[in-house]
Amino acid sequence: MRRLLTLFFVLAFTLSASAQSEKKNILVKADSLLVKMYNKTPYDTAYVVRPSGRFSLRFKSDQTGNDIYTKGTVNGIKSKARLHTRFKTTVGVDVAYRGLSVALSVNPEKMKGSYNDFEFVLNYFGNRFSLDASYQRSTTLSGNVEYGIKQHLESGDVLLNIINLAGYYTFNHRHFSYPAAFTQLFIQKRSAGSWLAGISYQGGQLKSREALKERESNAPDLKFYLGHFGIGAGYGYNWVFAKKCMLHLSMLPTLVVYNRNKFIINGVEKKASNARLNMIFNERVAFVWNISDRCFSGASLLMNNYLYNNNTITFNQNKWQACAFFGIRL
Numbered sequence: 001m002r003r004l005l006t007l008f009f010v011l012a013f014t015l016s017a018s019a020q021s022e023k024k025n026i027l028v029k030a031d032s033l034l035v036k037m038y039n040k041t042p043y044d045t046a047y048v049v050r051p052s053g054r055f056s057l058r059f060k061s062d063q064t065g066n067d068i069y070t071k072g073t074v075n076g077i078k079s080k081a082r083l084h085t086r087f088k089t090t091v092g093v094d095v096a097y098r099g100l101s102v103a104l105s106v107n108p109e110k111m112k113g114s115y116n117d118f119e120f121v122l123n124y125f126g127n128r129f130s131l132d133a134s135y136q137r138s139t140t141l142s143g144n145v146e147y148g149i150k151q152h153l154e155s156g157d158v159l160l161n162i163i164n165l166a167g168y169y170t171f172n173h174r175h176f177s178y179p180a181a182f183t184q185l186f187i188q189k190r191s192a193g194s195w196l197a198g199i200s201y202q203g204g205q206l207k208s209r210e211a212l213k214e215r216e217s218n219a220p221d222l223k224f225y226l227g228h229f230g231i232g233a234g235y236g237y238n239w240v241f242a243k244k245c246m247l248h249l250s251m252l253p254t255l256v257v258y259n260r261n262k263f264i265i266n267g268v269e270k271k272a273s274n275a276r277l278n279m280i281f282n283e284r285v286a287f288v289w290n291i292s293d294r295c296f297s298g299a300s301l302l303m304n305n306y307l308y309n310n311n312t313i314t315f316n317q318n319k320w321q322a323c324a325f326f327g328i329r330l
Helices: 002-039 106-111 178-182 210-213
Strands: 055-074 077-086 087-098 101-104 118-125 130-139 143-146 149-151 158-170 190-208 224-240 246-259 262-265 268-271 277-289 295-309 313-330
Touching: 055 101, 055 106, 055 158, 087 106, 101 106, 106 143, 118 178, 130 313, 158 246, 158 277, 158 313, 178 224, 178 246, 178 277, 190 246, 190 277, 190 295, 224 277, 224 295
Parallel strands: none
Antiparallel strands: 055 077, 055 087, 055 313, 077 143, 087 101, 118 130, 130 158, 143 149, 158 190, 190 224, 224 246, 224 262, 246 277, 262 268, 277 295, 295 313
16 A cells, blocks of 8 residues: 555656646747747838837826717708717726737726726737727717707717727838837837828717607607728828937828718608718827837827718717827836
């Protein structure tokens, strides 16, 4: 029995040591692969370089909002509206290891139960391809509305469901870096610009809720469905000044080549007539200050604007996302 127990413990120790050794080998191989990918930069290193350090921590605060402006004449009655959703503010941290990053953000007002809107935002900035995507479900649209008479639209009166997508390709990807402006996983050393090609999509609905009818018995039952797809081209530029500072500016206007818009007013459907102007604009602004090799800070603004104009109505939506950040590299 003593020999059997001794043999059992020896086997257990050997298997445990073997498993730990195999696990260590897997981690070493994975780290080696990350190092290889991290050092294999697709950029001209005279213009763009990787920062020093394996880890980076980026502390940030984001705020998003949506503004809507409409005016026109429906059934012979002039209408006008200026609406905006409640701002969503989050605080969080991005942790990156050799270019591989994860992020965690929290909404303090959501945690307290005072913010009930739902919003999902995804931003991917690559050396060639980049993507912005967002979905918002909001009942906090409020503002002034004129439809024969002037009234105030309160939070809870209207439901907004909206999807925004924008994808773009960078032609001068060896000299111009989007990640340097928006993720700081690269550093732009010299000024450079690039032509951009891209696509945009926006779809969703805007409709009145029962709360509006209960509060204003004469309020019309309004539903607005929209969906449009655009293609276009633009330009982006990273201006490096004062050695450690960079200003990014870019714009990608897209012309809507397909749309499906319709209005339903008090149960009567009205299809939108051909537009005189129907475009989606995507604008980007960022400022980055590389304080030292280990510290950086800055701010950014991403905007998505939709403009629809025909003989009956003008509809303009502005979706934006602002971010302020401070980071360290280890």
